[in-house]
Amino acid sequence: xxxxxxILSKSITGAKQIAQTFDINIEDIKRVIRKYxxxxxxxxxxxxxKKGDPIYKQAIPDIREIQDDRGIDDPLNEEEMSxxxxxxxxxxxxxxxxxxxxxxxxxxxxxxxxxxGDPNAVNMKTIQEGISYIKANKDIREVLISGGDPxxxxxxxxxxxxxxxxxxxxxxIIRIGTRAPCTFPQRITKRLANMLSRFHPLYIIxxxxxxxEITYEASIACSRLANVGIPLASQTVLLKGVNDDSxxxxxxxxxxxxxxxxxxxxxxxxxxxxxxHFWVSIKKGLDIMKSLYGYVSGLCIPYFAIDLVGGGGxxxxxxxxxxxxxxxxxxxxxxxxxxxEFTLL
Ligand SMILES: *Cc1c(COP(=O)(O)O)cnc(C)c1O
Ligand code: SF4
Numbered sequence: 644x645x646x647x648x649x650i651l652s653k654s655i656t657g658a659k660q661i662a663q664t665f666d667i668n669i670e671d672i673k674r675v676i677r678k679y680x681x682x683x684x685x686x687x688x689x690x691x692x693k694k695g696d697p698i699y700k701q702a703i704p705d706i707r708e709i710q711d712d713r714g715i716d717d718p719l720n721e722e723e724m725s726x727x728x729x730x731x732x733x734x735x736x737x738x739x740x741x742x743x744x745x746x747x748x749x750x751x752x753x754x755x756x757x758x759x760g761d762p763n764a765v766n767m768k769t770i771q772e773g774i775s776y777i778k779a780n781k782d783i784r785e786v787l788i789s790g791g792d793p794x795x796x797x798x799x800x801x802x803x804x805x806x807x808x809x810x811x812x813x814x815x816i817i818r819i820g821t822r823a824p825c826t827f828p829q830r831i832t833k834r835l836a837n838m839l840s841r842f843h844p845l846y847i848i849x850x851x852x853x854x855x856e857i858t859y860e861a862s863i864a865c866s867r868l869a870n871v872g873i874p875l876a877s878q879t880v881l882l883k884g885v886n887d888d889s890x891x892x893x894x895x896x897x898x899x900x901x902x903x904x905x906x907x908x909x910x911x912x913x914x915x916x917x918x919x920h921f922w923v924s925i926k927k928g929l930d931i932m933k934s935l936y937g938y939v940s941g942l943c944i945p946y947f948a949i950d951l952v953g954g955g956g957x958x959x960x961x962x963x964x965x966x967x968x969x970x971x972x973x974x975x976x977x978x979x980x981x982x983x984e985f986t987l988l
Contacts, residue, residue, distance in 0.1 A: 654682045676704055786808050879909050
């Protein structure tokens with residue numbers, strides 16, 4: 644076992660310890676994790692400062708996951724847009740390839756809640772079928788490797804998958820989507836970073852949701868990846884009680900930039916069954932975006948996007964700054980609310 648595997652093996656996956664630590668009804672936890680798995684690794688657990696804080700809410704099962712039946716198992720229609728199991732082909736030039744169904748921490752709000760932790764959802768056979776599909780489709784320029792968490796695989800398994808993708812001439816870019824630098828930075832070893840650097844152009848999109856996740860350990864993990872030339876970006880899910888206020892998002896985005904991670908998306912939460920207690924309004928998201936534009940560096944501003952129910956794709960939503968479009972001029976409000984007339988020449 645490697646060091647990270649040893650640390651990970653000390654994760655909490657059973658109800659008893661969590662019930663005792665946080666004084667929760669053990670039966671409630673048992674019922675939730677029978678349906679949706681739990682894994683809380685020692686590192687992410689150490690970020691919880693008190694019961695109910697934003698880190699706690701992301702990691703600790705909540706009875707509402709099984710009591711509130713609003714939502715849909717697969718709102719983004721990933722299964723229907725899946726020509727082979729574990730691969731989703733939604734956009735013309737890029738595909739999503741699932742290579743692992745496991746994660747270092749099972750986020751309670753996950754949009755693949757229906758699938759994560761299920762060892763049958765992804766295996767060597769589905770991955771090989773996915774790679775064959777990519778080989779046969781010359782329109783695919785970019786492969787987005789996701790899961791579960793792709794970095795849950797061993798270095799060797801990842802290396803084999805990346806080598807196969809790299810050998811396909813029409814695949815120009817590989818992108819890995821992972822939460823490891825945030826939820827389990829111990830996974831980002833120098834050895835892993837060096838191995839990944841052999842597959843440029845390779846991008847890594849991390850998933851950070853709260854400023855408390857930007858720790859010394861996370862910054863070291865990101866440095867290791869950035870230092871071998873891997874461009875880093877982050878996506879954040881807007882979640883009630885976790886990060887649904889301007890100050891939290893502003894701080895998070897600034898800290899991300901300071902550890903060389905460029906904010907990419909801020910997602911309106913998907914209507915996934917079992918996650919309704921995390922939903923926020925679109926207005927809230929737009930108000931938060933208004934508090935960013937002009938007030939923080941453009942580098943700190945993500946796209947606020949909604950992933951359409953039914954598989955329509957990610958659509959950016961913008962606060963409305965154009966008040967009126969006349970024939971020869973537009974009436975535009977600036978970020979401070981001051982009105983300007985912009986004459987069209
Ligand atoms: C999010 C997603 C992508 C990537 O979309 P970008 O806007 O390029 O980040 C590709 N395929 C699927 C199925 C996705 O859900
Ligand atoms: S790491 Fe990603 S895939 Fe895994 S549970 Fe969290 S949100 Fe879902």
